[in-house]
Amino acid sequence: xxxxxxxxxxxxxxxxxxxxxxxxxxxxxxxxxxxxxxxxxxxxxxxxxxxxxxxxxxxxxxxxxxxxxxxxxxxxxxxxxxxxxxxxxxxxxxxxxxxxxxxxxxxxxxxxxxxxxxxxxxxxxxxxxxxxxxxxxxxxxxxxxxxxxxxxxxxxxxxxxxx
Numbered sequence: 001x002x003x004x005x006x007x008x009x010x011x012x013x014x015x016x017x018x019x020x021x022x023x024x025x026x027x028x029x030x031x032x033x034x035x036x037x038x039x040x041x042x043x044x045x046x047x048x049x050x051x052x053x054x055x056x057x058x059x060x061x062x063x064x065x066x067x068x069x070x071x072x073x074x075x076x077x078x079x080x081x082x083x084x085x086x087x088x089x090x091x092x093x094x095x096x097x098x099x100x101x102x103x104x105x106x107x108x109x110x111x112x113x114x115x116x117x118x119x120x121x122x123x124x125x126x127x128x129x130x131x132x133x134x135x136x137x138x139x140x141x142x143x144x145x146x147x148x149x150x151x152x153x154x155x156x157x158x159x160x161x162x163x
Contacts (some may be wrong), residue, residue: 001045002040002042003029003045003046003047003048003136003137004045004047004048004065004134004135004136005050005059005125005134005136006026006049006063006134007050007051007052007125007132007134008052008133009051010054010060011054011084012132015051015060016060018049018061019101022100022101023100024099025072025097025099026096026097026114026134027072027073027082027096028072028081028082029096029133029134030084030094033132034132034135035093035134038069038095039069040136041065041069041081043066044064046064046065046102046142047099048061048064049062049101051114055084055109056108057108057111058103058110058111059108059114059145059149060094060105061103061105062101062102062105063099063101063102064102065097065099066098066099066100069090069095070097071092071096072094072097075087075093076092077079102110103151105146105150106151107149107150108149109145111125112144114126115143117148119140120144120145123141125137127151
């Protein structure tokens with residue numbers, strides 16, 4: 001299993017919206033490195049759901065990858081802001097995955113607190129200027145964020161209720 005961090009602006013798509021919908025495509029990614037991370041995701045992988053470009057930014061909840069990468073349909077829609085005229089139906093450039101909520105963190109973990117966690121010293125999310133919306137995280141980083149958010153990392157192997 002791999003661990004990820006997914007960034008979204010909460011006024012566009014929040015963790016609460018994911019919980020209300022139950023399952024949602026993670027689409028609109030238009031950065032090649034982030035796209036490659038999407039393509040590396042496997043069903044069952046877990047993700048930290050990070051609220052970005054808000055005050056404060058931080059981790060709000062946990063999500064699970066429920067469908068592996070497939071072509072992002074928005075790249076073919078001329079009405080979409082994510083339309084890519086260079087994408088051809090037979091060779092799409094952009095991918096998306098489907099995610100489902102696992103649970104909200106009992107305590108939101110703001111970016112300032114993430115920066116103080118020694119386990120995240122090398123994590124890309126704390127570096128200023130990092131704009132990727134999809135990032136891998138290590139198991140140690142994952143555990144540290146869960147613990148900071150009020151979850152027992154030892155429960156990782158147990159089934160958790162969808163929020």
